[in-house]
Amino acid sequence: MADAPDRPRPRSSSHVTLDDVARVSGVSPITVSRALRGARNVAPELKARVQAAVDQLGYVPNVAARALASARSSHVAVLIPSLTNQLFVELLEAVQDALAPHGYQSLIGVTHYDPAQEEALLRSHLSQRPAGLLLTGFDRSAAAAQMLERSHAPCVYMMETSAAPGVHSVGFSQRDAGRAITRHLLQRGRRRIAYAAGQLDPRVLLRLEGYREALREAGCHDPALELLVPGPTSMALGGRQFEDLLARHPDVDAIFYCNDDLAQGALLAALRSGVPVPQRVAIAGFNDLGGSDQMLPPLTTVRTPRKEMGERAAGMLLALMRAETVAERTVDLGFELVVRESS
């Protein structure tokens, strides 16, 4: 198995091709192709001979040739808003782990929460004819939606659910989760409950809706207690929001943060300034990210099912890519209230 000389490269590659496998196993190239793709309409005996030749030669299919001939790549485009939020990192890992065993590679695109960037990414990914798409949420530009539709590529949406016809989605109700944690704070006797958020994406705003509903039911909604700042979240921002809210509204008795990193920052700021949590203010977060259980006091939060979400979305996409009909097109995975000592 001599290597080709370094330069100049011969036009004909020195790699083992499907034709080589056909020659060695004594069948036609098409039969090899079929056997390799696990077709049932190949005699078991030929299948075995092909496999033996593959092993002997160390044959590896050329994905580019396959993609060109079949007009379908083995890539799945995964578009997420950010890698800075641990949530999406874990979602991504679950997706990759589910897709890889089936021979699909994930091509990750980070949209930075920007519809224009998402549109550009979609355009570039779609031009490569991905086998499938995994997208985050439902809010995108009209142009992006149109490209998606025209591409006819299998697609599953993550993070939220939709019952719209033809849409496949795996997620949970952000609104219900926002309502649930707010109700929990109300049940603890809190009345002046603030909502502090950064990175105002559609899901953060849905949680805001849930928060508002719960407070209106209880008759204690006050828009002045909504602190919505654009831009990325961080522990530092959470600390500043904590100080800001207490300074401007000394009667605030609870704060619901849209993400755990903010809430962790708040907990540390409280420690720094000697504000007792939860006695003086209760603190709640969202997502149950790493470290929230280690805080002082441990953080009350909502555990979101990103691992299962990634697995289920990938599973659904796998079915769609096999051209199977998916019976359960909308999967609501729910969420879990995790009550710790901060509330």
Place this chain on the structure above:
Amino acid sequence: MADAPDRPRPRSSSHVTLDDVARVSGVSPITVSRALRGARNVAPELKARVQAAVDQLGYVPNVAARALASARSSHVAVLIPSLTNQLFVELLEAVQDALAPHGYQSLIGVTHYDPAQEEALLRSHLSQRPAGLLLTGFDRSAAAAQMLERSHAPCVYMMETSAAPGVHSVGFSQRDAGRAITRHLLQRGRRRIAYAAGQLDPRVLLRLEGYREALREAGCHDPALELLVPGPTSMALGGRQFEDLLARHPDVDAIFYCNDDLAQGALLAALRSGVPVPQRVAIAGFNDLGGSDQMLPPLTTVRTPRKEMGERAAGMLLALMRAETVAERTVDLGFELVVRESS
């Protein structure tokens, strides 16, 4: 521009091809191909005509065809140990941001710190003929190293540096960094300095070497103060290690953690048990991850240049993929001691 009927798909795609562009612009397909790839040996006037036709038709090159014909894909394989350590997420983002404008897609592989997994990933990525490779560190299986060599694919190593001939690397001295932070603790008058680590990868062990060297120089190295536990790091583990060390070695006066997440956990554990930091024990971390500046007290650590490392490694790879000779094959980016109140 009517769409093809849904099913069955015609063999000939309804997409605009390079031949269409050639027809519209009145030149040969090869000239279009050259113009598109920015060749200098195309008359400016023809270039303009081609560009006009591309715009008019909305032509997008078929990457599979290009890869098949040229035996080079537009993918760069990026192999990192983990996405759980924020460090690698930031490294990855920098790489992607640097590669994307040049038309290269990153294919991410997570090795989970496992040479066998890395070998498998390398095998699968190499079979797709990536345009280039970005790898983490130098420790890999002999089989993996051999595959790399035989592939002749351009490759840049990240995180560490090597002066070995033919090797391109961008990193910093993990050993020097470990030595530097340990010396800092010594300068603060500490003598019973422990090293606490998880995820015992080669870089964690290099930092350990640096730690040992500094302590031996000062004549106070004690192997009993090295706490090396396999498996993933976390804030929870850092907290347990803190309690463990203080219980078993009451005279410990400083702990150097191999990663900030452990150190953050230690700081919280100290707070929980009322151990004053740095009065009773100094705490130092590594990497300067998000939140370390928000801790109570803020964490002393080593800032590592992951963003620049990703950018420089990608830049070097870009040059190699253009078949340029890279003069500076070994780039040492250094590190920065960040002294805060925990030491």
Place this chain on the structure above:
DNA sequence: CTGAAAGCGCTTACAG
């Protein structure tokens, strides 16, 4: 600076 021919390594669609 420009082009006609051949080929990259597969799969599709049609036969049998």
Place this chain on the structure above:
DNA sequence: CTGAAAGCGCTTACAG
């Protein structure tokens, strides 16, 4: 269940 032919959409290598 198996195969011969054609083609996917580009680029390489050779001419001129």
